[in-house]
Amino acid sequence: MATVEGSSLRRASVEAIVERILEHNRREGKDPNNVRHRVRGAEHVLRYLSTHDGACWQERWDSSPLAMATLNRCPQLIVPGCSTPLRARLTRGVSVLLSLDVVRPGLHFVTGTRACELWKQLPLWRQDADAGLLQTRRQGTLQSRQHACALLGRVMLLTGKTIAQVSSEDLLHYRALTRDVAPAYGIEQLWNALAALPTSPVTGTFRASQRPGQRSIEELVDLYPVRNRRVRKLFIVYFTRRAPDLDYSSLRTLVFTLVSWFWCAVEEVEPGIDTLALAPATVEAWVQKATFRTLPGGERVERRNLPHGYMTVRSFYQDLQRWAHEEPERWAVWACRSPITDQHLAGYRKWRRRLTSEMHQRTRHRAPVVTRLADAAESFAAEASALLEAAAAADSGAEFVHDGAHFRRVGAGKAGQRIRVLQLDAPTAQVRDLTTEEEDAFWAFCLIETLRHTGARIEEVLELTQMDLTPYERDGQTVVLLHINPSKTDQERIVVVPPELAAVFAQMTTRVRHAAGGTGQALPLVTAYDYGEARELAALPMLFQRTAGRGVMGVTRPMNSKYVRQVITATCDRARITGPDGQVLRFTPHDFRRSFATDALASGLPPHIIAKLMGHESLLTTQQYMAIFPEDVIRAHRSFVAKRRSLPERREEYRSTTEAEWKEFEEHFGKRQIAIGNCLRAYRSSCSHEYACEQCKLARPDEAARPRLQRVLTGLAEQLTEARSHEWAGEVERLLYIQAAVHDKLAELDRARRRNQSVTLPMPSVRT
Incomplete structure (x- = not known):
């Protein structure tokens, strides 16, 4: 053990210490010239320490000026005005004595010394069985591994422990001592590496140790x-x-x-x-x-x-x-x-009514432009990815042109590091971190798509796991179901994943597996933190986990709501979608939830079905969204729901399903096939739009229907010409409405083509 060996060498003679140095170098097969420099340097340092008071080498070190010095300052104290060769020899001598635990310096020496080679060689000199711990674990960036290696050497030097003996208390104590002097870079990387050792006392995660948990x-x-x-x-x-x-x-x-x-x-x-x-x-x-x-x-x-x-x-x-x-x-x-x-x-009721009115007004401004924001987020993600690829192909210091803009790549360009560029034709010269920009743009797009298609709360979205995706096979087609875990009201629910959202999930899982260095279908297990309940969740394959190295091969960690709001706000500012007052509209995660309910109500979905989709305990909560619609729509929906609930046959709805009823339910999916694709209306519900499929939001277009939709546009153009020639104002308005709806269907097909929906969504296998 290093501590036992160090205690014996502290009282050993100079000859015994030199013999220990020679023995180690013979075993390692070092260059004889380097060995000679190390031995002479160690002898010179020991002779200097012999001139100071103390019963052992440690006491002599503490009584000498070296106790308050750093490694770079030691040669000048031992031999004032020493030459460069002698300075290098003395530095090696001090390093060897520290590595063998002959002397143990204080905190000032450790924090003031930037000799990464010393920290890297320290476990090797002490013949530690886990000396290659950080080199064998290829997680994190090269820079983070170097920081972790230096931190490990410093902690071992201060404590005299082996790698397997370093505890979480040692790491936290070092971080507390050096918080204001030198930040403990790489502590999370080192913590994860030590926790992976079977004999290490380090358990859990570093982030969990920083969170106090629930207070009494x-x-x-x-x-x-x-x-x-x-x-x-x-x-x-x-x-x-x-x-x-x-x-x-x-x-x-x-x-x-x-x-x-x-x-x-x-x-x-x-x-x-x-x-x-x-x-x-x-x-x-x-x-x-x-x-x-x-x-x-x-x-x-x-x-x-x-x-x-x-x-x-x-x-x-x-x-x-x-x-x-x-x-x-x-x-x-x-x-x-x-x-x-x-x-x-x-004024309590008046205050509540004012809050409700403000929420409705906010939803009126944002619900119609959610699709525009989603398209802008997708465009920004594609642009950031293309610029990152162009910069990655350029050499360090080389200039390149992308999309009409001139850039110069800056930095060393080493593998695993962020890619930075300087835009030459920008008004102000500013270095851009393309790795960060691309990652933020990608996750902003994924978050907006998930929030607007599911209507889930932000805490529910961040707790989605790979195991919550369940494929449902029927007639050769796969329908993906998403299980939303209970959060606010402790009500779980199942929603159907649209094809475009399934394609987004496929891109997310592929990206996370690549970032974590995985080769299988399953995502890496990460431990999320519930900030509302102040507790750690179980380690699960979270869907929304990003890399600690910001888009490079690094340790993945789950996202938090702060990051979600940050990237969505940045996307809104860049999209510059303005409201009636001319100000840029900013979205919060809950705005997408209100827009989801608004769109569902406008599409004719009954309020009690929307309440189930949104996880509301009471229909009254869902009815708050109805205030943004005309009174006749509200009255019709309420009458419809009340009439259905009063029917005698509804008493039989909760009995066990017969085989004939289940067969009828499966045949319902076949009856949803229409000329332009699929109809997503609910089971046993009639068409509320009189089969005007081109104008219905429940009609999901298929790529094979593109020629048909284009023929419809051609026919509408001819009818518009005729209506305008006869000055049929009402007919012109009706045809323009239909034309806009058909254009929306074609735009939906374009989005599906851009997202490459042929990509399959991988599912993890369940081990028995």
Whole structure:
């Protein structure tokens, strides 16, 4: 073991240490000239240390000026003004003594020394059985492996441990000590490599070690300075009783509202208060303080969710009053009148209606242009990929032209490094990271397509795994079903994956497997983190995982919502789709969910079916989307649903399916074949558009129908000419509407052709 050997050599003679150096070099077969320089350098260093006080070499090192030096500074301290050859010899001598653990320097020496060769050779000199750990694991970029190798050498030098003995506490302690001096680059790469060793005490992931996990209720309450200890204890007991009915995210919000926003503000306006029964003057002062919040710049603005906070405080007092009737011996001392009166909540319903109106108005502006944004995202991804390929084919420092723009590649251009270029004809000279641009553009396109085709929440999309894709075979055709895991309402659901989205999934899986260096069908297992619940999820083959090396061969990690919003916002800014006010429309992930429901309602899908697709517990939640449509449409849908539910035969819907009914269900898919492709209307539902398939959004066109659609356009052009000659204004409007719908179908075929839907979506095999 390195530690035992080091302790013996620290009290050994100079001759014994020299013999140990010669023995190692003979075994390694080193060049005799290098061996001579190392031996002479080590002897010179030891003679210098002999002039200082100490019972061993370590004590002499600590008492010498070398204790506060770095490797590059040591030769000048040992021999002032030494020549270049002597400086190199002394540097090698110090390195050999450090490698053999004759002396062990301090943190200043380790952080101030940039000698990567020393850190790389340290495990070899100590004959560590796992010396080639980072060289055999070809994960990560070349730069990240070099950083990890240097970090391993530094930790081994400071602790005197072998590679298999280095623990997670050692890595975290080194990172804490050097956080402000020299960042611990490569720590995640090293952590993963050590965790793969069977005998290593390192477990889990580095990112998991940085996340505190769920705090206890006492810790949540103590995040805020509650001065009165009795009230603090009350809050702990109250939240403990409420916790079983709340998820962790809702519990944190409730603690912040009641403890920080309400009670801590009350204690500021009335110091020393020890009762929940607030005087009118205290309530008035608290309301004045709670109504406004201070921005980082110092500006005070009114809180938008003020009525919601009032309602939370009022519910808190009502809970105490109700529990006081059930357990008076425990809660009666706290029961009192709520400081939130009806006057405070007078505008609550108005506030809720305003929020709903703002949501509807936002959806009206964005729902019609979702397809334009998706097309722009696809175009940006293709452009970024083409530019990256052109830059990769150019040599370092070479100039090239792409799409009429002049570029020069900068950087060394080594394998595994990012590709950067300088655009020569740009107004300002700025280096562009094409690897990052291409990766962000690709994932923005994939995320927009997934969000708009599934209507899923962002947390549900980020938790999709490869195992959630299930192929359904019928009549030689494969329909891909997507299982959406329960999130907010704990309701799982199955949605049909459109062909264009299946092609996107195929591109994603191919890219992730290539980035992780895999050769099979399965994606690499990654551990995601649920930020809302503050907990680690199980290691699963996540669909949305990106490379840590930003598009190169690296360690893959799951995406988070921050990255999703970042790339979608960048795509919106670049697409420059403007609203009625002339401002650029920006989309949030939830905007695509509202647009999905809006499009489904406009296509004639019943609201209760949409509620199932979106995972809503109540139909009332889905009906909030209906406010953006005319009243007659809402009335017709409600009447339709109410009539269907009142029919006597609906009582039999939940019995077991007979063989004849199942056969009829399968034949339904065959009846959906139409001239231009497939009809996606629901089972046992009639056509609500009187079979005007070219104008229906439920009609999925097929490539074989392209000539037919083009003939329809030719006929429409002739009819338009005739209608305009006779000045049939109504007929012209009708024909233009049909013409626009046919153009949409052809554009949909063009998108499908660009995405190469012939690519199959690989499914992982299930091991038994």
